[in-house]
Amino acid sequence: MSIGSTKSLTQINDERRPRSFELPQLLQARTGKMTRELLLNPGDHGLGMTPESLRAETTTVAACGYCATGCGLRLHVRDGQAVGLTPETDYPVNLGMACPKGWEALEVLDADDRATHPLLRDANGELKRVDWDTALTTFTERLKAIQSEHGNDSVAFLSTGQIPCEEMAFLGALAKFGMGMLHGDGNTRQCMATAVTAYKESFGFDAPPYTYDDFQQSDCLVFVGANPCIGHPIMWERVLRNPNSPEIIVLDPRRTETAMAATQHVQLRPKNDLAILYAITQHLIASDLVDHEFIAAHTTGYDELASHVAAFTPDAVGPAAGISADEIRRAAETIGQAKAASLWWTMGVNQSYEGTRTAQAMINIALITGNIGRPGTGANSITGQCNAMGSRLWSNTTNLFGHHKFESPEDRARVASILGIDVDTIPTETGWSYDRIVEGIRNDEIKGLWVIATNPAHSWIDRGDFKVLLDKLDFLVVQDMYASTETARLADLVLPAAGWGEKEGTFINSERRYGLLKKVRKAPGEALADFQIFRAVAAYWGVEDMFADWTHPEAVFETMQAASAGRPCDITGIDGYRQLDQCGGIQWPWSREDAAAQQTPPQERRLFADGSFCHPDAKARLIVDNITPMPEPPDQAFPILLMSGRGTVSQWHTQTRTSKSKVLRKLYPERPYVEIHPTDASLIGVHNGDTVSVRSRRGEVFVTAMVTPTVQRNQAFIPMHYDIINELTLRHFDPHSRQPSFKDCAVAIRKA
Incomplete structure (x- = not known):
């Protein structure tokens, strides 16, 4: 299937982009000075379209940059600028639908508070405009000085799920291999870390197993801590298209819009979801509504699971959870008797002090009922940010590049070989998590912080405490498309970045689909794509040779493909950006072997159809744990x-x-x-x-x-x-x- 009805911009770009785009075209790297060409026209270097390629009117399709649904938007381009958009009717994700955010995706690029020039805080405490040379020189000198005095690990970065995979890869490699940082994490820690951990422990890999077609194939859908009607409306539209008159079970303390549409709303007291899921599991086992053959062949830990949940009877759990025992029994029997049951969760589960075990309780239910790997089944985390999954695979934070392990000598050697770097530049341990980096600031262990495309002064928990901690830093750099965010207003240095539609790369959506981001606008003023900022930082830092081949995003995509080879997330069979454009995105895995056997990737592919999981014994783990009390329950003073x-x-x-x-x-x-x-x-x-x-x-x-x-x-x-x-x-x-x-x-x- 070809999405573009006219000649796509990706094809135009591919034809016109110099294949040997060398670093001197961007920087005079040896002297660390920006070229006059870059300063005069910073928005058109190395990424996307040349002005000549956009003189004619045309349309092209790109993945939306808001949530991880990953809709396709048809962009209407005139005289080098996108002037409007419509949802793409043939894109396999959204099928002609878009939410209000997608419709307004271009409008927000024209905001008055865009970051258009580097800003540096002066002696009077005011942010003042400076040129890129001053900004990058200051960036390098200040952070190197901190590292010289306090050690390399005294500088950290906080990244995002909002930038393309190729930029995440560049940032993670630059920071950890080039700049010597040990500690870095992403704001995906705030939304998807629980799902990642649950999948890794249960399946052996961070592997959401589903495809969006499962919304339409299930005859029983269970939503826990999820309100897709509001949070992911295009996914909810898929539910509404389900022809099976499905049972919809919602576990949520609030009567949300999704709960109002449910056939069963289990309106529990907050933080009783794990106990209720264990009670559902107990009733499934007691009623013999489990798939014994699948359990024996494809899982481990069933006896421990059955023993653990034995005490969680519906009669014992219901009253404490604020619901009746019959509600639990009905939900369990509905799941157990379904032909194809799927369980879905988002932040109501992930953002919880026992979220990992709650997610795994849903995974357990899917596994013991054999609801995995078939149409309409699965234990399915719905991702939040547009590229949170890209962060999970490529940001070099919780995993070594390409979902390898920092602690593994074999993995370090493999990544070093693929990247052409000295293996000794790769840290031998995973750096600190987001919360530990924050505590590092409190403890005077972190003195410099580089924040990219995220706004933690708003989003981090206990915000008042966090803003006080930011004031403790010796140097705070914020790289963002807006200069007005709560975090940017606290920065010592602001680096202006391009946004969605002003650069190119790939996003990975909730169903593991790589979608293409395209440059259809010039970034305002002197703002640069994050990719170009990272290239410039590499040059000023003196490690440009390490990234000599990282010339444009598609070159990095090819490196990502090499790192994925033989992994569960293998994408070696994708024939570059051109094929992503033609197919409306491609789900991982898609290996060379897959491509050789079937030239065109099927649009709907789910994992574990063969019952083989990613642990060494190919079996999934059934994992349980004790219930933990709420850390701050209501009391007389705070009821x-x-x-x-x-x-x-x-x-x-x-x-x-x-x-x-x-x-x-x-x-x-x-x-x-x-x-x-x-x-x-x-x-x-x-x-x-x-x-x-x-x-x-x-x-x-x-x-x-x-x-x-x-x-x-x-x-x-x-x-x-x-x-x-x-x-x-x-x-x-x-x-x-x-x-x-x-x-x-x-x-x-x-x-x-």
Whole structure:
């Protein structure tokens, strides 16, 4: 299938791009000075389209850059600039649909607060415009000075799930192999670390097994801590297209939009999901609704699982969880009797202090019922950011490049050989997790921090504490497309970056599909693609020879392919960007052997159809654990449990981009609000629309009361998108994934 009805921009780029794009075209690397050509026209070097290629009107399809659904958007280009877009009808992900964020993807590029020039904080504490040479010289001298005084590991980076795989690969390799940093992590730690850890331990690899067609093939869908109607509306559209009149079971404390459409809403008390899933498992086993043949052939740990859940009977779990035992039995029997049951989760599970074990409880249910590897089945994590999976594979943070292991001499030698670098430049241990880097700042172990395309001064848990810690740093660098983010405003140096539509590369969506990002606009002012900034940093740092072959994103993609060979995520069979464009993206794995056997990749492919998993014995692990108490339960002083999550379909994360669109702003409340149950509101004398104080042990905020029965008594909910939410949240983490538990803290609410 060819997505482009006209000559694609990828084809145009491939024909016009010099295949030997050498570093001197960008930098006079030996002297560390930017060339006049780059300074005068920074948006057109090394990435994407030349002006000549865009004179004619044309259209092209690229993957959306918001969430990990990975929709295809048809971009309409005139005189070198994208002037509009429409959802692509033939793209296998969205089939002609788009959410409001996708429709407004171009609009947010024109915001007045774009970062257009490097900014450096002067002696008076003000950020002032400087040229790129000054910015890169300052970057290099300040960070090298910190390393010289305090050691290489005194400088760290915090990366993202928002930039293409090739840029993540470049950053991770540059920081860890070129600049000597040991510690670096991504904001994917805040959204997907739990799912990653669960999959690694259970399957032997970070391997979401499903394809979007499973939404339409299931006759029973279970959503735990997930509200795809709001968070991932295109996926929810797939559910609505399901022809099987499926049972939809939702486990959620709130009566969300998804729960309203469910056939069974299990409205549990918060943080009882693990116990309920164990109770469902117990009832499945007790009722003999399990696949004994599959269990024996493809899993280990069944006897331990059965023994562990024996005490979690529906009668024992139901009352404590705020539901009836019959609700648990009904849900279990619905799953066990289904022809094809699928279990889905997002942040309600991942962002929990026992999220890893909760995710694995769903994996256990899928495995013991044989609901894996077949159409409509699976234990399926829905990814958040557009390229969180790219971060998981290629960012060189929790895994060595290409999902290798830092601790493995064989893996280090293989990666060194592929990259053509000295194996001794590769660290022999995984660096610190995000929370440990933050504690490193507190303990004066981290003195310099490089933040790329993320906004932790808004998004990190216990935000007030984190902002104080940022002030302790000797040097904070923020690289972002907007100069107005909460983190950028605290920086010593701001490096202006191009955004989606202003550079090229690949994203990996929730169903493991590599989709193509295309450059259809010039970045404003002197902003550069992150890829070009990394090339420039490499030159100024003096390690340009290490990255001599990293000349443009597709060259890095070829290196990624080499590193993937023989791995579960093998992509050696992809015939470059051109084939990604023609096929509407390609799911991993797609190896040379796959390509030789079948020239065109099937659009819907799921993992583990043969029952073979990624552990050495090819069997999946059934993993259980003890229930742990809530770290900060409500009490007399703070009687309300505060939850957070996605608010409306028009908001996304910290609103760094969505707030720039007039259309999107009209679709959500401008002022932060808290959802309160009518009885609780009555007890404190609050009416809908009143201003209320929400106070935790860490801070106090003032928001609008939204009185609604969609939350239960003694519970409240504030959307995560407003910067006030993390003034309240409690700093605690899943012990296995080190992911923050954002969705539970005790608060008091009163009328302001």
